[in-house]
Amino acid sequence: MLAAVRGTGSLSPWSPPDASAMTKPDDSPAFAAEAGELIGKIGLELAFVTPGQAASAAVLDDLFAELLVLLPATAPAALVDGVTAAAERLASVAGGGQRPSAATIALLGDWLPWCEEAIASWSAGRTITPWAPPTADAGAAVPAEPVAARPPVSPAPSPPPVAPPAALPDLPEMAVDVVPPDADPDLLPLFCAEAEDLLREIEQGVLVLETDPTDGAQLAALFRAFHTFKGNAGVMKLGVIQQLTHEIESLLDGARRGQLVLGREAIGVILAGADVLERFVAELGAQAAGSRPRGALSLPVPAVIEGARLAMLAAPSAPSAAPAVAAVPQVAAAVAPQPAAAVARGGAAPPPAATAVPAVPAPAVVVPEPQPAAAPAPGRAASRAAGGAIVRVDTHKLDSLIDLVGELVIAQSMVVQHPDMVASGDSDLSRAVGQLRGITSDLRRTAMALRMVPIRATFQKMARLVRDLAVQQGKEIQLVLEGEDTELDRTVVDDLSDPLVHMIRNSADHGIEPPEERARAGKQRCGTITLQAFHQGGYIVIRIADDGRGLSPERIRRKAEERGIVSSTAALDRREILELIFAPGFSTAETVTDLSGRGVGMDVVRRTIAGLRGKIEIDSSVGSGTTFTLSVPLTLAIIEGLLVGVAGERYVIPTLSVRESFRLQPGMVSTVHGRGEMVMVHGRLMPLLRLRGRLGTAAEATASRAAGADDGVVVVVEAGADVRCLLVDELIGKQEVVIKDLGEIFRDRTDFAGAAILGNGRVGLILDVAALVQLRGRQGEAAA
């Protein structure tokens, strides 16, 4: 195949067939017939549905799910949106196990005829009227008239303004109307979604430009992103936003044509512009969704516009700077009172506002060689192509699919391991079973992959964070990202973000030294933070390494003693001392900065990571840097467990917490007076917890102590810096298990982290190692 393709050199590049043109005539009638039937069923259900009954919502939910699946890819957007909107409305009710309100039922009653009409229109080739649900919120809110007149004060509690990057002129913010008066409610979410994509691209592009302000491909990509944004804003009649993007676009256009070079100030302006756009889009999304009252938002638009213009004038420019200035349109006059004048006096003397904040020296670079035609950014093109067909799915549905697949895997293994199956010599049967097993494991892999997302977006946030930290602290820091494509569970990604932010802040704040100090120490002025992700077993490992001053064990020890975290007589090795920084109430910072000293310490980081069933390790050497290593399971749904037998039952111990295991030998257990039993492991005494005593009946516990005191297997488990020996009856094996919630009745049973269905179909309880390790002096209680 490959050879054949390569041989025919004259083949034109493959381009996707025009799907809508090719398939439309075939799709709509077939769909109309099937959909008609479904819509009939939905109508029937609707007629019988009684407000307040959960069961009927579930049936409707299923019918909608079928309808969504049925919708061909070529269906017109208006139809897809209408069906999705109704399905989502219902899913928000049915998915939560709630009961549909009369309002929801009435809404669906309105929706039904619309949907029939829409399908008929599609079949007949007519245009479809978009589905406009009668918004209940619209009635409650003030009617749409206030948009014409600009309210002077923003009614919406706007987020605290972002610390303006260095180069922004000091101009007052302005109130910007958020939802345009005649906005098409269907278009708003689309605009927001697209805007968010563009903003991500913009942020990433700017950070690349910071290292190489003449990167032609990035300049072009960035220019296009702002240009697209401007176009979209124009369609939505968002005049001010259009103007803002226009100014930045002009700046980028100049840079793209080689007429000027973007300095740090210019890049700061672009980032500030992106921030403004981000805040605007977030507010627009919230107001359009009705979660915020409609009104104006106060934004530093004049400052950004002015900043963009100044940057154009101030930027070191190639000979043809004049046309760039001339290209600045005068539309801004209406927005800010100042800009026109500022442009006029531009080049000669910078306005006073700009001189006030020269925190970062603008590198005066002369354009080495102008890039006339910008090459398209290959990365972006690829991501566009790959992202062509994305379906948004309710995570509840995804979770239940994954649950079911998990059960299928278990059911499959019960069939495969059934004695009759094993004994059967039928080769056809065993082939069929083998095939079943293969498909099941493929299915499971695919199902798990559905939840997986690359960690890229989280890493990229860190890039911005490091940049801001460096600027604000006058440090030079570069962030090196590795393995951004490493994938992990969506929910894990979300929870990892805060700990990462905290650790990066720590590294930038306390790890990396100021440039002068680095120079004195014989290091490069520019510090490096490396953020790396890779897979290892069922875990994702994230490593945050800096080449800063490192952690001093002596200082940590002293601080810990001062704060009463550890006694001055305790014998601790180096690793244990480093681990002290995770203790609650510990902070290595001599002074608390506004950035990292927000009252959360590394103990919160460790707790978050433990909550993800992961662990965090630290290594550091004075003078050459600190490395944090996080290991977190790829998914929260499945863990690898060590299966142990205790008092006739099987329990699961998460493998990540297991350090080692060995058979208990006579004489290993010693009783420390008043402190329970201890086991000598590698020359150290560790507390022993007899699980038979804790989990079995009282009689079993007593028997265990009296008779078989030295019988069983010791599993050494760790949670954080604490270690404990668990005595179990036997080791059974390792197994990947799907974690199930135990439910509210058991919420006070902290010994268990959940339950899992084992290979024999029975339920096995998953031990919560952190809880067991932290039991203090209570190991004998059940036996007593």
Add this chain to the structure above:
Amino acid sequence: MTDREPDAQAAAAPGKYLTFTLGDESYGITVAVVRAIIKLCPITPVAGMPPYVKGVINLRGKVIPVVDLRTRFGLPPRADDERTLVIVTALPTLSGGARLHGVIVDRVDELATFTAADIEPTPDFGGAIDIRFIQGMAKSGDRVTALVDLEGIAAAEIAAPGPEPIAPRATPASPA
């Protein structure tokens, strides 16, 4: 243990009830909460729970807790036999959803329809008997069925799990 209004229990609604037997006594629960009736299957015990929480079972891939009503009501224990069944019920949770619970009973009897005329308020047993979870008494023929407020039991369980079995009590109803 619970602050439920005394009036709330008096209001056993007429309708269909699944009746079952514990010892010599007949009990009923509203069919609205019943999801399935299954044979007793291996139960995984959960250490540290009150004796009437027998543990958890695997119901087609779901892990559900199983409660022994006999122990819950303080009746003498009895060995399981082939007629011992688990009634799977959907009971409300704190978070507003519903969760499946298994209820172990000696024997499932029938699906009975009780009209308002059949149902009488739970008689006052003079304070000697815990009637918190009995919503009413339904007569049919010579048989009297105690209507159990499972939701109330579950709510009390969630509110204050712990070994607080209801004191052994006199027979609420028995065949004449």
